[in-house]
Amino acid sequence: MNTPAPHPASRIGQSTAIEMSRAEAEVKAAVFIAQQNPRNIENAQAEMRFACRQYALAEKAFFSYPKAGETISGPSIHLARELALIWGNVQHGTMELSRDTALGQSEILAYAWDLQRNSRSSQIFIAPHIRDTRKGKKDLTDLRDVYENNANLGARRLREAIFAMLPAWYTAEAIAICQETLAKGDGTPLDVRIKKAVAEYGRVGVTVQQLETKLGRPQDRWNESDIADLQVVFQSVAKGEMNRDEAFPPLRATAAEITGQQ
Template identity: 55%
Template sequence: MNQYQQIERMSPAGAPTRIGQGTAVEQSRAVAEVQAAIVVAQQCPRNIQAAIDEMRQSCKQKYLAERAFFRFPRAGKTVSGPSVHLARELARCWGNVQYGLVEMRRDDEFAQSEMQAFAWDVEKNSRNSSTFIVPHLRDTKDNGPVPLKELRDIYENNANNGARRIREAIFAILPPWFVEEAKNLCEQTLRDGGGKSLNVRVADAIRAFEGIGVTSDRIETKLGRSSAKWTEHDVAQLQVIFQSIQRGEVTAEDEFPAPRVTADEITGGQAVPGATS
């Protein structure tokens, strides 16, 4: 189950909290739904071999493999790992798993939301959850943190921050060997390139990056070798980077810094009139 819901809005200071009839009905429905999920999980336990087979089949799909990893900058370095897209697919394959993101409380006065991300193996009754505060702010490079006022912006900010916690919650309840095999298979799928030859995939990668303003020489600088010497691993890495740029996790400038032009290159090595040494 993948859900995003708001279960409480903060009342004005000093005002009593009231639960309406609709809320009471929803609470009763939620309790009954949980009880039913436990009963169904006990009556229909997972077939581990079937789950493995389905995971292997999913990880052979290029669509999933291209979205199975993330990259983002942090403290001058690049952090990478398995993405929430892979986590959700593995939860589906494993079966009898519920996960979600809940806005437990929104504080408009302090411009923040109290969120909870969770994942629950209903069959084994193994649950992982984390509660965290999300400020209603968006970080920008030029203007620093910018306050969010629109409800849609706040919702999207909460969801984006919660996605990372959902990912970790799901991976926490899945067997490590199951996750590791899925990662290896996705990496292999990227290296295989869907049956295309390496030369074709190199040309496709260069063309794709040129479409977002990254020239081949900048890619070659990053990889440390000319395009004629790129390997399957290089092309697979470029696919992950391209998808991360498309999702807004990193920017093209983060991954492929433009070459710095020196004064000698501008003047052709000639002295600039009026310049002092």
């Protein structure tokens, strides 16, 4: 007589079963506490307005990167996390569910959960262990490279999950205030901010001519909005969302310039 195979649940170890039970109890407790201590929307809105008027947050509030010949931009994961914290009664994060080195990919969960409303935005996605380079796609085998790749892709999906969970009016106002704060700058005069931007870009090999080409006007006509745009791009390059040559393609000499050089 053949003995039936044990049900998968029966193979769960004692430690795993204890952890599952603990996690379930923790979730129930978090939901109960959130519902017993509801957020004060007016206080959350006031705190959001205060936070978004701080230049330290505004300068990290947006991202920009190239995709399919276009520039993609929007509110960053830094702003998303800050708004979720201020909104309150929210849990969010990413979790690597599995990693397959043979196939070169990981399965990752990104989620944002409003405990008070018991409303959850989540997404499970596949993160290929690949990095796009100027010479084409590069397979990632080093554990640190894979971790950083997964963290970067996870942050993008987490950003989407948080903004999908937060009220649209709350997010829209935060974005508008951060844009105003970024345009006003940190209190220093515009000419000083322009010199600072030129110096920062110069240290990473970007010329004034490339900056002028990017903005479509000479340096002596730059305004607050131009400096704000350059700050967003600089932060995106610094965080690895785009590389320098993607943001500022090397200038090519014209036929007339080449002829004149001969």
